[in-house]
Amino acid sequence: MTDVDAVRGDTVDDDPIAAADAVVAAIDPGLNSPGVQTRDVVLVAGPWLAGSTSVLAVLRERMPQTVFVESTELVAGEAPAAVLFVVSAAAVITESDCALADLASRYTDLVVGVVSKIDAHCDWREVRDADAAILAERDPRYERMPWVGVAAAPDLGEPQLDELIELLHDRLANPDVARRNRLRAWETRLEAVIGRYEADGSGADRAARVEVLRERRTELSRARRITRTERSIALRSQLQQARVQLGYFARNRCNSVRTELQEDVAGITRRRIAAFEDYTRRRADEVVDEVDAGVTEHLGGVAAELELSMPAGRALTSGGPDLPSPPLKSRVLETRLMLVLGSGFGLGVAVAVSRLLTGAAPRLAVAGLVVGAVVGLLLAVWVVGTRGLLHDRAVLDRWVGEITATLRSTVEELVATRVLAAETALTTELAAREEAESLVAADKIAEIDAELREHAIATARAAAQRDRRTPPLQRALTAVRADLYGNGIATGE
Template identity: 65%
Template sequence: MTTPDPVAAADAVVAAVDPTLTSPGVRSTDAVLVTGPWLAGVSSLAAALRSRLPEVTFVEADELAVGTAPRAVVFAVSAAAPVTPSDCELLDLAAAHTDGVVGVVTKTDAHHDWREVLATDRDLLAAHRPRYTRLPWVGAAAAPDAGDPAVDQLVDLLRGLLSDPDLLRRNRLRAWESQLDKVITRYRADGDGADRQARVSTLRSQRDDIRRGRRLEKSQRTIALRSQVQQARVQLAYFARNRCASVRGELQEDITGLGRRRFAAFEDGARRRAAEVMAEVDEGVTTHLTAVAADLHLDAVPAPDGPAAVPDLPGPPLRSRRLETRLMMLLGAGFGLGVALAVSRLFTGVAPGLTVAGVLAGAAAGLAVAVWVVGIRGLLHDRGVLDRWVVDLTAALRSAAEEAVATRVVAAEAALTGSLAADEAAESETAAGRIAEIDAELREHAAATVRAAALRDRRLPGLLRARDAVRAALDDDFCGELTDASERNSGKTVGY
């Protein structure tokens, strides 16, 4: 009679539910894995077991090849303290594809309360996973301070476990259960989009950031442009007014020491100074607007075709003053007559014989005074005319400079606004392209999630039935083991 293949028997349980499932993808090995948390005495326990069971291969976690499942697992924990959640997870990882597991509380020679620790470990592991309810436990001292290693109970338990002909089938069923759990979890995660949720959230956050950043940047740049233009208008207008006032003061100061022969040169110099002021204002406007464009990272404002026009005013009215000249001559004659009479009387009082000389001297003095008074009054009059002309010239210059400033600033505002609009359009197009890429990726994730959900709905029922069948087979084996153990041992617990 042919002995049935235990691996094929386990695979048949799954194939009966879903024939498309052929293998759990795990290679079995005859080695026994000895593992446990740090300071549990794993290496000492493995050495003691190799000495007592030389026919069995014992390996530690770093000696087991990746993708292979041990024939059995010896899980060692120290008697110093109960197991922790991380210890439970370590056992889950070690026994994921192996049903034959033995729990060992080590260092029983150093801890007399190891039985209480063992009972606590059993309860904690049973609460962690129902499969560990059936886990057999023993105490051991692999490297005692005195005497030989106390591993007899563990050796007997391992011999019985490894000689069980149904161990391979149960291990295969446990591997099937673990693999089916992983596949079911993966299908559920894919169908729910859990693995894509982080990426989707990141993409949505990036899209919102791009839109919010574009609105904020556009508002900030528009406000900055308006503020810079307003500041430029105020500062440049102040510069133009201040420069015109400065020139007016300088010219008026020059008038106070001006002689009649320099009037023509003064007029030419004043017009030249006015042209220089317009050139300075024009240069200052160009420099300031260029700095504004650089601060806003925009194209430079184009310079005007030519310099600003200098106001053309008629010359000072220094020639048309006939009535004033006649009046001054009359007043000068009066002053001269008075001086002549005073001088002639002076001579007559001093020496009566000098009457004729006194009359001549008085006439000469009166004539000189009359000429001096008429000349001085004419000079002062002409200076007053020049002063008023300078005031008119600088007023016209100020008006022309302010007009030039306002015209240049308005033109610069239009140019900078156009440049800003062009930059905003380019940046908006770039942002729209990035948002389109994000939307396309989001649609891909949504479509992939829909496909994964459809695949989950199609595959999950069969996988769940297959897992339930595997668990039912393992539970049937456990119930049979309990019945046999009850008949053999009359209710005694393994490991005590």
């Protein structure tokens, strides 16, 4: 005789509940109650439209000494002494019906299957056998479950519940019902506790949260990499575009000013030559200012698009290009040559005029000489002046080409310097922002890692507790099942 049998034999005659509790207490004294209280009532339950209400009404009338209740009349922590699971003879039970049977009888061993409406369905026995086979395959406890056919509300004749009533009288009178119900409650309770330990030890209840945390951590890391790469690419691309577009803008402005100044040189007069140099310098300064303003506006747009601060503009001390003066003074040899050529041309004209007048009127020979001399002198002066003006225009034209080339170099240098300075400033600011955002992301990832470690520690603790508590609970469950089913079923054979 085992210790369990000895303890049960000492107490079964006195208290069947204590005898059932002794089976578990002999293995684990810390377990003293399955957590439910058995009421001396019979629960009548079943699927919708199965006829359980009619069966309940007839049983209350035919067995007034027994209390029959519905599921709503039981509170949490209460279990019935017996369960009548009512199903219809119209069709075989479904998975939801089986789940309802499990729920109704989870703490009760005495379960009776009732097939109702047998008066309307001739094949109710086939349906009963099919229902019994389905439940027996679902759980071994249903293999010993009795089945009875009834007609609680027949269309003709009296209700047919005699067999059910006789079965209930016989089963409820069995003194072993209370002990087996208690053992059944213990089985359900132990299965639930073991299942909870297993779930906690495996981290099943934490798996969803852990998976969410891991996905969030991966998403944060990926988002940081993508954002950093996108911003870096966008900054480089915008600066390259700015360098190309602003360089084209600067060259275009220089070409436009050169064309404008060359047109002015082509029609310049002697009076405007002295002021042309200052005018050209002002136009060069204006071009530099226009290019600088264009660079500032363009770089400001780049910074705004990247959500960065506006880069600093050109230093106030920097002015326009250092332009040389036009070489209009150093032409002594050219002037001497033009004087000689002009004098010769004037002398020739004077001689021709004087001869023309002398041939026309000999008496006007003296006047002809005077007029020829005056005309020759005037033509000589005009030739010398015109040749000098044309020379100055040529010099100014070359000078305009030279200063516009210098101006172009200056504005291109301005563009390159401003873009380079903006690249340095924007890159530095972007790096600082990336560092700040990386710190924020690192804090979030650290929080996620801390929570993941907490879940891992909690799971490890639960696994240790499972390894410590599951063996005695499993032995207690095996003992309970051995008492309910026999050693074969208890051991799973």
